[in-house]
Amino acid sequence: MIILPKLLYVFRALPLNLPRHFLVKVQSVLTSYVWNNKRPRVPRKLLSYRHRDGGLNMIHVQHYYWAACLASLSESFHARPTPQWLSIEAAYMEGHDLTTLLWVPIKDRPRIDSPLASTVLHLKIWDKGFRSFTNHYPISMATPVESFRYLLPHGDYARWAQYGVLNLHHFFDAASILPFETLCTKFKVPNAMFLSYMQIHSYLKAQKIFPTLSAKVPLLSETELFCLDSHSTTKAISMYYRVLNTPQKAVTWTFQKSWERELEQSFTPTQWATAYMFAVGATRCVTLLETQRKILYRWYLTPDRIKKYMPNQPDVCWRCSLAQGSMSHIWWHCPTINSLWKDISILATEVLGMLIPHKPEILLLGMINLP
Numbered sequence: 001m002i003i004l005p006k007l008l009y010v011f012r013a014l015p016l017n018l019p020r021h022f023l024v025k026v027q028s029v030l031t032s033y034v035w036n037n038k039r040p041r042v043p044r045k046l047l048s049y050r051h052r053d054g055g056l057n058m059i060h061v062q063h064y065y066w067a068a069c070l071a072s073l074s075e076s077f078h079a080r081p082t083p084q085w086l087s088i089e090a091a092y093m094e095g096h097d098l099t100t101l102l103w104v105p106i107k108d109r110p111r112i113d114s115p116l117a118s119t120v121l122h123l124k125i126w127d128k129g130f131r132s133f134t135n136h137y138p139i140s141m142a143t144p145v146e147s148f149r150y151l152l153p154h155g156d157y158a159r160w161a162q163y164g165v166l167n168l169h170h171f172f173d174a175a176s177i178l179p180f181e182t183l184c185t186k187f188k189v190p191n192a193m194f195l196s197y198m199q200i201h202s203y204l205k206a207q208k209i210f211p212t213l214s215a216k217v218p219l220l221s222e223t224e225l226f227c228l229d230s231h232s233t234t235k236a237i238s239m240y241y242r243v244l245n246t247p248q249k250a251v252t253w254t255f256q257k258s259w260e261r262e263l264e265q266s267f268t269p270t271q272w273a274t275a276y277m278f279a280v281g282a283t284r285c286v287t288l289l290e291t292q293r294k295i296l297y298r299w300y301l302t303p304d305r306i307k308k309y310m311p312n313q314p315d316v317c318w319r320c321s322l323a324q325g326s327m328s329h330i331w332w333h334c335p336t337i338n339s340l341w342k343d344i345s346i347l348a349t350e351v352l353g354m355l356i357p358h359k360p361e362i363l364l365l366g367m368i369n370l371p
Contacts, residue, residue, distance in 0.1 A: 007061070017124070018325050042299070050070060064237075067238075105138055146158055148199075262328035274367050278292065279293075331360075
């Protein structure tokens with residue numbers, strides 16, 4: 001909390017393209033401090049994820065820098081009256097509207113001969129994070145209909161705004177594009193707009209947008225809703241940082257595979273998310289939180305791991321000396337420790353008034369939702 005405001009001041013006061021080596025250096029300094037100049041024992045990428053994604057919410061400097069820049073860009077959507085710096089940027093846009101160009105794919109975006117450095121930076125960062133901002137790549141459902149003049153130059157698309165059809169999502173319901181007759185009824189669109197409708201329909205079909213539609217996937221993402229709502233009170237930096245720092249698809253880490261292999265069962269992403277959040281908010285004891293994470297990450301050096309770099313050391317369990325001292329044996333299967341888990345299961349069932357099964361995924365990993 002002491003470092004972030006200082007970084008934020010630099011990022012917001014100097015809206016210029018910071019060298020990558022500077023961001024890497026800052027990240028390296030923070031990482032070295034966390035690990036006390038030792039080799040990291042947890043993937044660095046994992047550390048910066050949110051708790052629900054298995055991480056520890058450690059700052060990701062580059063994503064924070066991008067979020068700060070995107071927050072400045074968002075003022076073009078929300079700031080009223082328009083700040084002077086946005087008016088200066090607009091003077092160098094050669095008649096183009098930045099809030100329209102953002103939604104145009106890079107290959108179709110018009111060339112601007114002398115844009116300001118801040119404009120170039122904002123477009124560059126927006127393009128890098130665009131896959132995270134939309135549910136329907138490569139064409140966002142928040143795309144202004146007016147921007148189709150860059151995609152299909154020989155059409156009359158400005159007229160759609162006269163009938164309240166401002167953005168692409170107005171052409172759709174949850175899972176399909178609306179028939180032209182439905183648009184006519186809903187927005188009072190005249191039949192003369194049918195040709196324009198078919199041009200847009202054909203373009204979207206060529207871009208393979210229709211297969212991405214699903215009733216389970218909202219037309220507009222959180223970021224798109226934020227950009228379209230001029231009265232939004234969402235904190236821009238926090239929202240962009242969260243979106244950029246959220247994995248786009250489920251990631252299976254090595255420690256997950258190891259637990260599933262040793263416990264001889266598979267766990268769903270929902271179960272892992274439950275395990276990640278088990279201790280968050282349940283206690284303020286840092287030691288308990290740290291221990292729970294170390295067990296999940298398989299942090300502790302067990303006999304079988306020690307033997308890999310110290311061949312002279314035995315790899316049997318140091319409690320029972322009956323089996324190999326793997327992580328699952330040391331923490332669960334060992335007869336000496338398993339009796340303790342049985343007692344914990346009985347006690348927790350009595351105290352909570354609900355059945356707490358004697359299972360490793362519940363008692364050891366925390367895959368349970370408690371009241």
